[in-house]
Amino acid sequence: MAYLILVYKRPAPTRARRGFAILMDNLVGSYIAYFGGAFAAYVGFLFLTTVGWGLRFGRPYLFLATAIAILGMVWNLAASPYWQEHPLFGATIIFGLIANTVNASILLARIAGANGLLAEKIEEVSRLAWQDQLTKLPNRPYFRERLAQMVAAAARNGRQVALLLFDIDGFKAVNDTLGHEAGDRLLQEIAERVGRRVRQADTFARVGGDEFVILMEIARDRSDAVPVAETVVAAIGEIEMFAERGLRVGASVGIACSGPPPFRERIADELLIQADRAMYEAKRAGKGRYKFAGDSG
Structure with missing residues (x-):
């Protein structure tokens, strides 16, 4: 046994190694015979x-x-x-x-x-890497990763992806009048209220400042995103945390849909840009409403 371990298939075994292996085998054999x-x-x-x-x-x-x-x-x-x-x-x-x-x-x-x-x-x-620490929602890196995954899955399934981007109308007035602590409490309230109303299959994330996104897969057409956008506008419009100070908040929502597959190479980045433009169109139209990317008026 010792010979196999120390000598067999070893490069150029020396005499000393061969001799040591034979000695070890004899000792082990004697030991087993005695004990x-x-x-x-x-x-x-x-x-x-x-x-x-x-x-x-x-x-x-x-x-x-x-x-x-x-x-x-x-x-x-x-x-x-x-x-x-x-x-x-x-x-x-x-x-x-x-x-x-x-x-x-x-x-x-x-x-x-x-x-x-x-x-x-x-x-x-x-969790810390993927979570916004103030609202406990997924953060921007998680949102980007999830958007890429949903676009790839939608391409395989022959479905579409809708991206709803919204920010808070009146948020700057709250910060300027009552301070950033009040603004933080408002963001937490929004995260809780909207988070309770979105579907579990959808992704609700805070992407920075007072901007939030909802990612959802739509089975039919862009009208599937309308109830979600209406829910966001209604939920935030109901907040009366600072009503006694004459401060009310609302939401302007921009919606971008991927369209049917095949998707373009940079569709994820394009969706975010289109939703951002649609959100500012909603603001210009009077705030507290939603707009689809590409809609005029």
């Missing part, structure tokens, strides 16, 4: 299986391997003349097996705890 084959099996279990494989496959395997090793040692004590003459040595080895198993089990529990903590931290970092 008994069951003890050699125990040594293998202890160093290779009980601790090494147990750490890899978990505590159930660790306990099973340890039980097999202990049974082997008990068999030695019952059947081998050497071990019958040295029962205290055998009992010490069994105790060592149990102690090693307990230590390895504790180590496994600590490793599992550390892995759980690491998974929580990774999830937290991922």
Whole structure:
């Protein structure tokens, strides 16, 4: 065995290596002959299986391997003349097996705890990377990623994507009059109100400042986006947080639809530009309303 490990298929084995391998084989053979084959099996279990494989496959395997090793040692004590003459040595080895198993089990529990903590931290970092910290909505990087995914999926399914972009009419007046803390509370209120009313399949995100987007897949035509736009306008128009100060807010919504496939190469960027233009058309038309990209008047 040692010869195979140290010499076989090695480049240019030296005489010293060959001699050492033969010596190791003779020593191992003498050891097994003197102490008994069951003890050699125990040594293998202890160093290779009980601790090494147990750490890899978990505590159930660790306990099973340890039980097999202990049974082997008990068999030695019952059947081998050497071990019958040295029962205290055998009992010490069994105790060592149990102690090693307990230590390895504790180590496994600590490793599992550390892995759980690491998974929580990774999830937290991922959430922070994709989440707007004020409103807890998805942020702009997440929105861009999701838009690209939805465009690709719509192209495969033969459907269309609608992008609704809106900002808050009257938001600057709230900030200027009551301060940025009031503006932050208003943004959180909008995120909560609109978030309750959008479909779970749609993506609602804050893309910066007082601008929000809703991404949705439409099955028929652009009219599928109208109820969503009307819901946004109504939900924000109902907010009366600062009515006693004479400050009211509303929403102007711009809607851009991808049209039927095949899509152009930069369709995602074009949708955002078109929705932005449509939103400002809605503002010029009197605010508190929605406009489709490409509509005149």
